[in-house]
Amino acid sequence: MSSRRSRSRQSGGSRISDDQINDLVSKLQQLLPEIRNSRRSDKVSASTVLQETCNYIRSLHREVDDLSERLSELLATTDTAQAAVIRSLLLQ
Amino acid sequence: MSSSTTTTTSGVTLNPKSCRIKFARRFLRSLAQIKKQKLPSSSSSEEEIRMRSKGIKMAAYYSMARAVGPRMNWSRAFLFKLRNRVRHPKLVKKKKKKRVIMRSNKASRSVSSVHMDRGNKLRELVPGGKSMDFCSLLEETAHYITCLSTQVKVMQAIADHLSK
Numbered sequence: 495m496s497s498r499r500s501r502s503r504q505s506g507g508s509r510i511s512d513d514q515i516n517d518l519v520s521k522l523q524q525l526l527p528e529i530r531n532s533r534r535s536d537k538v539s540a541s542t543v544l545q546e547t548c549n550y551i552r553s554l555h556r557e558v559d560d561l562s563e564r565l566s567e568l569l570a571t572t573d574t575a576q577a578a579v580i581r582s583l584l585l586q
Numbered sequence: 587m588s589s590s591t592t593t594t595t596s597g598v599t600l601n602p603k604s605c606r607i608k609f610a611r612r613f614l615r616s617l618a619q620i621k622k623q624k625l626p627s628s629s630s631s632e633e634e635i636r637m638r639s640k641g642i643k644m645a646a647y648y649s650m651a652r653a654v655g656p657r658m659n660w661s662r663a664f665l666f667k668l669r670n671r672v673r674h675p676k677l678v679k680k681k682k683k684k685r686v687i688m689r690s691n692k693a694s695r696s697v698s699s700v701h702m703d704r705g706n707k708l709r710e711l712v713p714g715g716k717s718m719d720f721c722s723l724l725e726e727t728a729h730y731i732t733c734l735s736t737q738v739k740v741m742q743a744i745a746d747h748l749s750k
Contacts, residue, residue: 562642563636
């Protein structure tokens, strides 16, 4: 009895970390626009989620690159005074 | 306050809204500074734009890391790396990634090793990811993604407003 219990606890212990990882993966999945809408029961494997996560981070980095360039071009042509305007816009 | 605050398993609260405001404040401040900076007049306007966009990019990442503060691993790692680069530029060598690809037949690789592979790719993308265990890597990644998309949205909003 006791040996069985200890064994079940052992497997339970490893399951907890598995559950934890599954939980984190599904949380991550919710953040990914590509596969956000598929339910947990749907077959989105953890490695797909991780792959998509990598793609998404790369695409966000690219967007930051593009936007930096765009902002740089815009800064050359616009007044600084507008920064105050934007600030009030964003912080409302 | 009906803000959508989520709590990660490590108890770190993640409030996208406050992050957004903090980031926007910092980023706009540094945009104003960048605008004021005079670049060497010898440079062409194209070069000037390129140089400035580099500065803006750094300012954006830096502002977000500062907005998050030291409570997350990734922001701490990012700020640490950046500060070292500023203080000891000579010590920071550009690491050339030497990739020795020794892939045996793919069929022999287990599912978990595929996970680890993906995890390794993720580690390169998330600041400080190389020294995290898998669980916190996933947590930090979730937070990092949220922050990055906030960053993109705010930058987009500023750009849209400026181009009006």
